[in-house]
Amino acid sequence: MVEEGEIPISLQKVKHILLILSGKGGVGKSSVTTQLALTLLNRGFKVGILDIDLTGPSMPRMFGLEDKKLYQSTSNGWIPAFYDSTKQLSVCSIGFLLNDRGNSIVWRGPKKTGMIRQFLKDVQWGELDYLLVDTPPGTSDEHIALAEEIRYCNNIDGAVIVTTPQLVSVSDVRKEINFCRKVKFRILGIIENMSGFVCPYCSTCTNIFGSGGGKILADQLAIPYLGNVPIDPKFTELIETQQQKRAESKDATLMTLYKKCELSSLFDKITEQILSETNRKLN
Numbered sequence: 001m002v003e004e005g006e007i008p009i010s011l012q013k014v015k016h017i018l019l020i021l022s023g024k025g026g027v028g029k030s031s032v033t034t035q036l037a038l039t040l041l042n043r044g045f046k047v048g049i050l051d052i053d054l055t056g057p058s059m060p061r062m063f064g065l066e067d068k069k070l071y072q073s074t075s076n077g078w079i080p081a082f083y084d085s086t087k088q089l090s091v092c093s094i095g096f097l098l099n100d101r102g103n104s105i106v107w108r109g110p111k112k113t114g115m116i117r118q119f120l121k122d123v124q125w126g127e128l129d130y131l132l133v134d135t136p137p138g139t140s141d142e143h144i145a146l147a148e149e150i151r152y153c154n155n156i157d158g159a160v161i162v163t164t165p166q167l168v169s170v171s172d173v174r175k176e177i178n179f180c181r182k183v184k185f186r187i188l189g190i191i192e193n194m195s196g197f198v199c200p201y202c203s204t205c206t207n208i209f210g211s212g213g214g215k216i217l218a219d220q221l222a223i224p225y226l227g228n229v230p231i232d233p234k235f236t237e238l239i240e241t242q243q244q245k246r247a248e249s250k251d252a253t254l255m256t257l258y259k260k261c262e263l264s265s266l267f268d269k270i271t272e273q274i275l276s277e278t279n280r281k282l283n
């Protein structure tokens with residue numbers, strides 16, 4: 001465990017660390033992490049993503065990096081996978097260490113904790129403006145290991161909580177918020193994802209699962225509300241087809257494809273609000 005005031009060497013050149021959390025699985029935490037990363041990258045920041053969801057790593061798929069591997073450098077640190085030759089976006093995920101992408105990790109707590117510690121201490125991120133940490137759902141061994149390792153880092157800006165409008169997800173998210181409060185992670189705000197469905201034909205938004213739960217919860221708990229994100233089938237499609245489109249044209253990067261998606265302008269506003277929340281801390 002890390003002593004008070006100690007920051008792992010690998011994180012010392014990282015200016016800001018943002019944690020992405022959700023109370024429940026499948027609410028779109030990895031999609032939110034991906035879109036925050038793309039938005040920050042588009043604004044000229046150098047970004048890293050650490051995927052500590054050991055049993056369900058999504059980041060290789062999100063960025064179309066399924067064929068990448070993690071390498072250990074001569075000085076014993078892991079070299080993250082780079083999205084492209086500019087090296088402005090780097091990703092570290094257990095998914096890069098699995099021989100078969102269909103495999104999943106079946107580990108007991110101590111082994112998971114050891115892996116998280118290695119990821120936090122041994123990845124050579126170099127200089128980064130933002131490190132986004134994509135966590136598993138709930139409050140598991142991975143979260144406790146994360147809190148033990150980095151709670152004293154003064155470069156942690158805080159946690160972004162992702163929920164969906166349904167009540168069950170909203171009640172799960174309360175547990176997540178309690179966890180953040182216990183380990184003293186500042187909560188930057190709540191995003192309500194899958195908040196309505198945008199029709200691909202007429203762009204009308206229909207609230208299939210209801211909407212507004214995230215805002216109500218944020219108001220009740222006096223936490224900033226960062227906004228709602230509808231289900232946009234174009235986003236799912238662009239993730240699924242990015243490799244094929246890249247093979248067809250070198251200009252069809254995830255970034256160029258994402259900029260054409262309506263969600264990109266929405267995430268611009270959400271990111272703006274997160275940045276203003278983090279600046280508020282600095283003032």
Ligand SMILES: Nc1ncnc2c1ncn2[C@@H]1O[C@H](COP(=O)(O)OP(=O)(O)OP(=O)(O)O)[C@@H](O)[C@H]1O
Pocket residue numbers: 022024025026027028029030031032053056058135136137193194229230231232233234235236239
């Ligand atoms: N706003 C959205 N519009 C369209 N598709 C979305 C949206 N949010 C998430 N998805 C899709 O829903 C699926 C689940 O999302 P995602 O993997 O981000 O969830 P998660 O909370 O990270 O899941 P896990 O519990 O596995 O960590 C993915 O296929 C993703 O592309």
Ligand code: SF4
Pocket residue numbers: 199200201202203204
């Ligand atoms: S919202 Fe309108 S255009 Fe879209 S599928 Fe429904 S009826 Fe058709």
